[in-house]
Amino acid sequence: MNKINLRKIRLRRKLKTITSLPILSVFRSNREIYAQIADKNAGNILASANSLKIVERKNKSKIAEIVGQNIAKAAKKAGIEKVAFDRGCNKYHGRVKLLAKGARDAGLIF
Numbered sequence: 001m002n003k004i005n006l007r008k009i010r011l012r013r014k015l016k017t018i019t020s021l022p023i024l025s026v027f028r029s030n031r032e033i034y035a036q037i038a039d040k041n042a043g044n045i046l047a048s049a050n051s052l053k054i055v056e057r058k059n060k061s062k063i064a065e066i067v068g069q070n071i072a073k074a075a076k077k078a079g080i081e082k083v084a085f086d087r088g089c090n091k092y093h094g095r096v097k098l099l100a101k102g103a104r105d106a107g108l109i110f
């Protein structure tokens with residue numbers, strides 16, 4: 001197994017133990033970044049945000065931080081204050097870290 005798969009397996013094992021919190025899941029491609037909050041028990045998407053909706057194109061780091069702020073606003077509208085962070089197979093570095101920083105600055109707890 002390569003490092004990416006092992007990273008993903010370790011993370012998912014930790015998330016299985018958290019049953020009550022919704023999960024903030026992040027997907028990062030080369031151009032865009034997506035975030036969604038899902039209730040894993042019911043299988044519903046509660047809130048989502050992505051970089052496709054951002055009109056003003058800045059550098060990708062600034063866009064990731066804006067997406068983090070947008071997902072936190074959408075979570076507050078849905079009545080969610082605390083989530084578990086699922087970064088997928090990505091390192092907690094760069095745009096993923098900035099998305100988390102933007103969400104925390106906007107009031108989301110994880």
